[in-house]
Amino acid sequence: xxxxxxxxxxxxxxxxxxxxxxEFVTAACEIAGFDDDMIMKMNLAIEExxxxxxxxxxxxxxxxxxxxxxxxxxxxxxxxxxxxxIPFDPTQKEDADITLPAEKRPIGGLGIFLVxxxxxxxxxxxxxxxxxxxxxxxxxxxxx
Amino acid sequence: xxxxxxxxxxxxxxxxxxDGNLVAVFExxxxxxxxxxxxxxxxxxNDCEGRDIMLDCAAMDYISSSGLRLFLSILxxxxxxxxxxxxxxxxxxxxxxxxxxxxxxxxEFK
Numbered sequence: 112x113x114x115x116x117x118x119x120x121x122x123x124x125x126x127x128x129x130x131x132x133x134e135f136v137t138a139a140c141e142i143a144g145f146d147d148d149m150i151m152k153m154n155l156a157i158e159e160x161x162x163x164x165x166x167x168x169x170x171x172x173x174x175x176x177x178x179x180x181x182x183x184x185x186x187x188x189x190x191x192x193x194x195x196x197i198p199f200d201p202t203q204k205e206d207a208d209i210t211l212p213a214e215k216r217p218i219g220g221l222g223i224f225l226v227x228x229x230x231x232x233x234x235x236x237x238x239x240x241x242x243x244x245x246x247x248x249x250x251x252x253x254x255x
Numbered sequence: 256x257x258x259x260x261x262x263x264x265x266x267x268x269x270x271x272x273x274d275g276n277l278v279a280v281f282e283x284x285x286x287x288x289x290x291x292x293x294x295x296x297x298x299x300x301n302d303c304e305g306r307d308i309m310l311d312c313a314a315m316d317y318i319s320s321s322g323l324r325l326f327l328s329i330l331x332x333x334x335x336x337x338x339x340x341x342x343x344x345x346x347x348x349x350x351x352x353x354x355x356x357x358x359x360x361x362x363e364f365k
Contacts, residue, residue: 126287130288133284133286147348148347151316155319159320162321207356209355209356219320224320224356225355228355
């Protein structure tokens with residue numbers, strides 16, 4: 112399957128990296144032929160996955176990296192988010208209960224839920240002391 | 256989490272009083288960085304006894320889960336004080352996110 116796009120970005124575990132991530136993701140989405148609605152959704156899913164690493168992968172005060180690689184082939188938009196932090200499989204996290212009333216809704220827990228909702232496939236593996244989270248979204252039909 | 260002052264978010268928030276109610280106007284992207292920056296500012300909405308709160312999203316084009324978390328905190332506080340929270344002017348893209356997360360049923364939309 113010929114690749115249309117393949118690029119990596121390495122960020123520090125710092126929320127100030129988010130605008131750089133947004134630029135990187137938006138550029139890849141444009142190559143993939145996504146419309147504004149889908150660009151927003153891909154940015155959201157990828158931001159949530161990366162923020163999860165920024166906030167939880169490394170101990171407080173320790174600088175670490177998170178690498179984001181986006182590949183676009185004829186069929187899919189594939190995002191790999193990897194880090195060398197503590198082992199954590201977000202796919203094992205229970206889904207947020209979105210039917211609860213406001214008083215009972217926990218304040219967090221929506222990040223991974225959104226990743227799952229927005230992507231077609233989310234998979235995790237621990238390899239070479241790295242957390243590797245792969246997100247996959249099918250391209251719009253007319254591009255294929 | 257570590258915050259350095261090297262990048263600022265693409266977000267502007269204004270809180271004002273309009274017709275006796277509190278209005279928070281969001282302009283730009285409410286991503287995780289922006290949410291961390293405006294959290295303090297939004298505490299101005301905590302003293303809302305006897306007033307309703309409008310979250311004006313007409314100029315907002317993106318919200319992350321940390322932004323949703325801020326909205327939920329505002330709602331929880333307001334409800335405990337008998338105030339209503341309205342989300343106004345949100346576009347279709349944002350509405351999809353509010354629907355996906357069940358927020359569409361928690362808030363009143365105008």
